[in-house]
Amino acid sequence: xxxxxxxxxxxxxxxxxxxxxxxxxxxxxxxxxxxxxxxxxxxxxxxxxxxxxxxxxxxxxxxxxxxxxxxxxxxxxxxxxxxxxxxxxxxxxxxxxxxxxxxxxxxxxxxxxxxxxxxxxxxxxxxxxxxxxxxxxxxxxxxxxxxxxxxxxxxxxxxxxxxxxxxxxxxxxxxxxxxxxxxxxxxxxxxxxxxxxxxxxxxxxxx
Amino acid sequence: xxxxxxxxxxxxxxxxxxxxxxxxxxxxxxxxxxxxxxxxxxxxxxxxxxxxxxxxxxxxxxxxxxxxxxxxxxxxxxxxxxxxxxxxxxxxxxxxxxxxxxxxxxxxxxxxxxxxxxxxxxxxxxxxxxxxxxxxxxxxxxxxxxxxxxxxxxxxxxxxxxxxxxxxxxxxxxxxxxxxxxxxxxxxxxxxxxxxxxxxxxxxxxx
Numbered sequence: 143x144x145x146x147x148x149x150x151x152x153x154x155x156x157x158x159x160x161x162x163x164x165x166x167x168x169x170x171x172x173x174x175x176x177x178x179x180x181x182x183x184x185x186x187x188x189x190x191x192x193x194x195x196x197x198x199x200x201x202x203x204x205x206x207x208x209x210x211x212x213x214x215x216x217x218x219x220x221x222x223x224x225x226x227x228x229x230x231x232x233x234x235x236x237x238x239x240x241x242x243x244x245x246x247x248x249x250x251x252x253x254x255x256x257x258x259x260x261x262x263x264x265x266x267x268x269x270x271x272x273x274x275x276x277x278x279x280x281x282x283x284x285x286x287x288x289x290x291x292x293x294x295x296x297x298x299x300x301x302x303x304x305x306x307x308x309x310x311x312x313x314x315x316x317x318x319x320x321x322x323x324x325x326x327x328x329x330x331x332x333x334x335x336x337x338x339x340x341x342x343x344x345x346x347x348x349x
Numbered sequence: 350x351x352x353x354x355x356x357x358x359x360x361x362x363x364x365x366x367x368x369x370x371x372x373x374x375x376x377x378x379x380x381x382x383x384x385x386x387x388x389x390x391x392x393x394x395x396x397x398x399x400x401x402x403x404x405x406x407x408x409x410x411x412x413x414x415x416x417x418x419x420x421x422x423x424x425x426x427x428x429x430x431x432x433x434x435x436x437x438x439x440x441x442x443x444x445x446x447x448x449x450x451x452x453x454x455x456x457x458x459x460x461x462x463x464x465x466x467x468x469x470x471x472x473x474x475x476x477x478x479x480x481x482x483x484x485x486x487x488x489x490x491x492x493x494x495x496x497x498x499x500x501x502x503x504x505x506x507x508x509x510x511x512x513x514x515x516x517x518x519x520x521x522x523x524x525x526x527x528x529x530x531x532x533x534x535x536x537x538x539x540x541x542x543x544x545x546x547x548x549x550x551x552x553x554x555x556x
Contacts, residue, residue: 146378154373154387156363161387162479164371166361169427171353172509180361180368181428182389182480196536198543210551219477220376221388226477263543264528266536269475269482270426270433272369273389277536279543302379310547321471329403329473329484330540336405336470336486337544340517344417345552 145225146218146302161186165274183274188236192265194277196231196330197244199254201307202285209309211290213252214316214331216304227320228328230305231277244280252305253293256282268330279330314339352432353425353509368393372481390481395443399472401484403438403537404451406461408514409492416516418497420459421523421538423511434527435535437512438484451487459512460500463489475537486537521546 156164166180187193201211212229219226232247234240241259249255263279290307297303308316313335317327363371373387394400408418419436426433439454441447448466456462470486497514504510515523520542524534 146376148374148376149383151372151374153363154371156360156371159371159373159387162371162389164361164363164366164369164389165358165428166366167355167358167427167430169353169355169425169430171425171507176356177427177507179427180366182369182371183428184479198547218376218378219474220374220384220386221372221390221479221481222474222477222483223374223376224474224477226474228477263534263539264524265533266539267426267429267431267433267533268536269480270429270431270435270533270535272391272428272482273476273479274428275476275479276429276533279536279539281543300378300384310551317471326472326474326477326483327470328477329475329486329537332470332473332486333537333541334544336488337541337546338548339544340405341545341548341552344517345548 148220148223181273186233188234188238190234190238190240192234192240192278193275194231194233195240195244195247196229196277196279197248198229198279198281198334199248199252199256199284200260200281201254201290202283203290204285204287207288208290209311211307211309212313213248213254213305214308215251216306216325218302222326224326225324226328227317227325227331229331229334240278240280244282248282250296250298251303253295254284256284258283310338311342355427355430388480393440395441395445397441397445397447399441399447399485400482401438401440402447402451402454403436403484403486404455405436405486405488405541406455406459406463406491407467407488408461408497409490410497411492411494414495415497416518418514418516419520420455420461420512421515422458423513423532425509429533431533432531433535434524434532434538436538436541447485447487451489455489457503457505458510460502461491463491465490517545518549
């Protein structure tokens with residue numbers, strides 16, 4: 143199958159944009175002085191006040207035959223014209239809780255059905271110097287009885303997402319291998335792997 | 350000192366924007382069909398091809414008197430009209446390497462001088478469904494001989510940043526406390542703390 147690629151990029155007038163808008167704000171700094179800041183925002187935020195969730199699926203072997211694993215996705219992202227490795231994620235639909243979105247999107251993008259929610263992060267902002275985008279990270283439990291196999295995805299038309307199971311302890315090494323193959327890595331997924339790696343290093347070295 | 354706050358927000362025409370632009374691209378999906386995607390981009394990217402770095406400072410006690418610690422910052426972010434807890438970070442200036450930016454920005458925002466670079470992440474994308482923003486995470490070594498004290502910052506005029514030392518093993522608890530106090534958390538910092546926490550949990554429970 144041929145790969146996705148960007149064929150043309152052009153300026154977009156804010157008035158014609160549907161999915162992202164440009165804003166300018168005036169704010170008061172701590173001295174009382176007024177300053178300006180430009181940023182982008184999604185006009186699609188639901189009444190929950192939260193744009194999106196990312197999903198950390200804990201694939202847990204009930205027989206103990208498999209090490210703790212999670213699911214990452216590979217997806218072409220037009221804004222960066224590259225294939226990106228990310229956690230499964232999705233925009234929150236009107237009326238959904240973040241946890242409902244997490245369970246729905248995990249099943250759509252990977253086929254896995256979570257048995258429950260382990261924890262939900264505080265409100266997070268994605269790139270707060272540039273956009274108002276926000277999200278929560280929802281950790282879900284996905285126990286499996288015997289063998290670990292990829293179920294069938296339930297993608298929307300026009301969605302092309304490759305889901306992959308990775309052993310959590312090998313995530314850092316997997317991301318290095320992705321870099322070597324020309325993928326870029328989502329910053330949040332990389333920071334997750336960096337935190338995991340640092341905990342392991344501190345334990346070994348007693349830094 | 351009074352707090353910062355947004356006093357007005359208005360639509361911004363892309364032609365008038367200096368710091369963030371709107372773009373529309375046409376891309377080919379894997380079936381050969383052409384699709385459209387709207388996104389925001391920074392027009393300020395240096396010739397390095399990388400917008401920014403975040404800095405994970407490893408504060409390391411040479412006497413072993415203090416546990417491994419790092420530095421986080423509190424900063425008002427106008428796009429979200431909230432105080433955000435983040436890793437130190439900054440835009441890469443023309444001619445700088447990511448590592449040079451990391452060492453410079455760490456000293457400006459926190460006063461700490463790194464003794465060297467431990468590792469640099471692959472190229473990361475911040476929110477690749479919405480923007481083309483990219484970055485690297487640079488881990489730096491900050492050994493200190495006796496006591497751990499906050500040095501004086503070297504902020505630019507108009508920068509109001511509070512730097513704080515936190516014990517790495519207590520980062521997750523600190524972020525929960527920040528949430529309780531009304532801060533929002535940068536998604537990358539939260540994912541780092543989540544990865545660290547999961548490594549500790551897996552070690553304890555042998556999930």
